[in-house]
Amino acid sequence: MKVKEIMTTEVVVIQPETPLKDVIDRLVRSEVSSLPVVEDTGRIVGLVTEADVISKQAYGGRRRRRALALLGDVLSGRDHRWVTKAGGLVAADVMSKNLIVCSPQDDVRTVARRMLEHGVKRVPVLEAGDLVGIVSRHDILATFDRPDEFITADVEEAIANDHNMPDDRHVRCSVDGGIVVLTGDVRYEWDESIVVSIVRDVPGVIDVISHLHHRESNPGPPTEAWLLDSR
Numbered sequence: 001m002k003v004k005e006i007m008t009t010e011v012v013v014i015q016p017e018t019p020l021k022d023v024i025d026r027l028v029r030s031e032v033s034s035l036p037v038v039e040d041t042g043r044i045v046g047l048v049t050e051a052d053v054i055s056k057q058a059y060g061g062r063r064r065r066r067a068l069a070l071l072g073d074v075l076s077g078r079d080h081r082w083v084t085k086a087g088g089l090v091a092a093d094v095m096s097k098n099l100i101v102c103s104p105q106d107d108v109r110t111v112a113r114r115m116l117e118h119g120v121k122r123v124p125v126l127e128a129g130d131l132v133g134i135v136s137r138h139d140i141l142a143t144f145d146r147p148d149e150f151i152t153a154d155v156e157e158a159i160a161n162d163h164n165m166p167d168d169r170h171v172r173c174s175v176d177g178g179i180v181v182l183t184g185d186v187r188y189e190w191d192e193s194i195v196v197s198i199v200r201d202v203p204g205v206i207d208v209i210s211h212l213h214h215r216e217s218n219p220g221p222p223t224e225a226w227l228l229d230s231r
Contacts, residue, residue, distance in 0.1 A: 001107070001108045001109075001143065001201055001203060002104065002105055002106065002107065002108065003102055003103065003104050003105070003106045003107075003108055003111055003125055003133075003135050004104035004105065004125075004133075005108075006108060006135060006139045006140065006142070006143060007104065007125050007132075007133035007134060007135040007139065008133055008134050008135070008136070008139065009132065009133045011036060011131060011133060011134050012026055012030045012032065012035060013035065013036045013037070013038045013131070014026060014035050014036070014037055014038070014048065014091050015037065015038065015039070015040070015091065016037055016039065016045060016046070016090065016091055016092035016095075017090050017091070017092065018037075018090060018091040019089065019090055020053070020088060020089055020090060020091070020093075020094065023035065023048055023053060023091050023094075024053055027048075027050065027053065032122070032136075033049060033050050033121045033122060033136075034047050034048060034049040034050065034121065034122050035047070035048045035091075036124050036131055036134070037091050037092065037095045038131060042130050042131065043129060043130070044099070044101075044124055044126065044131045045092075045095070045097070046091070046092070046095030046096060046097050046099070047095060047096050047099055047122075047124065048091050048094055048095045048096070049096060049121075052094040052095060052096060053094060099124060100114055100115075100118045100120050100123055101123060101124050101125070101126050102114070102123050102124075102125055102126070102135065103125065103126060103127060104125055104127055104132060104133070108135075108140060108143065111123060111135060111140075112140050115137060115140075121136060121137050122134050122135070122136040122137070123135050123136075143203045143204065144178060144203075144204055144206060145204070146178075146203060146204030148175045148176060148177070148178065149175075150204065151175045151178060151180070151202060151203075151204040151205060152173065152174075152175045154202045154203065154204075155173045155175065155180055155199055155202050155205070156173060158198055158199060158202055159171050159173065159195070159199070162198050164194065164198060165194070165195065165198060166186055166187065166188070166191035166194055166195065167187070168186075168187040169184070169185075169186045169187070169191065169195065170184045170185050170186075171183075171184040171185075171186065171195055171212065172184050173199070177206070178204055178205060178206035178207070179205075179206055179207045179208075179209065180199055180202075180205055180207070180208045180209070181209045181211065182195065182196065182199065182208065182209070182210045182211060182212050183211045183212070184212060184213075185212060185213045185214065185215055186212055186213075186214050186215070187214065187215055187216055188214055188216055188217070188218050188219065189214040189216075189217060189218050190218050191214065192210060192212045192214060195210075195212065196208050196210050196212075
């Protein structure tokens with residue numbers, strides 16, 4: 001499954017000069033955890049997250065107190081960026097600039113791993129440098145929220161018609177709670193992993209249990225005689 005199939009295309013954005021009060025208002029009213037910061041040209045330059053904004057509450061206050069907190073962080077070796085962000089007044093002051101992004105053609109599983117590795121909840125989707133959507137953890141989670149009968153129909157369609165399916169296969173499926181059980185047989189040993197991989201990519205599939213049998217061992221490399229004959 002590709003990101004373009006699940007991403008949100010109607011994205012609430014802000015500009016670098018958007019006042020912090022308006023940023024907070026849009027975060028709350030839009031019920032999202034972050035907002036892309038986009039220049040007039042359409043280029044994304046940052047992302048304001050809930051964490052970026054609550055730094056104001058955590059480290060805000062009188063200027064002298066902020067300066068003392070910053071000095072204490074520097075002396076102790078702690079990350080002082082939250083204290084710095086707490087003094088921000090517009091989106092550009094508090095936004096995160098090191099963005100984790102993806103493209104519409106990226107595999108959803110790859111993006112999900114990227115989210116977990118970097119601890120982010122939403123990833124901007126860029127095409128030719130322009131923001132075309134957002135994919136969130138919720139979007140990915142929603143792909144598993146499908147009735148078993150829908151999953152069964154899609155798995156059967158994939159088994160019958162997916163052009164990457166191995167030839168000479170006799171595969172049946174059953175689905176319970178999003179878990180697909182495959183029975184039947186395929187020609188070669190390596191065909192089983194191909195079938196399982198294709199089925200696993202069907203939306204809603206939580207896991208695949210394979211009871212497939214192979215009728216023949218994987219063919220070896222062509223013999224020298226065969227190569228000579230084929231010339």
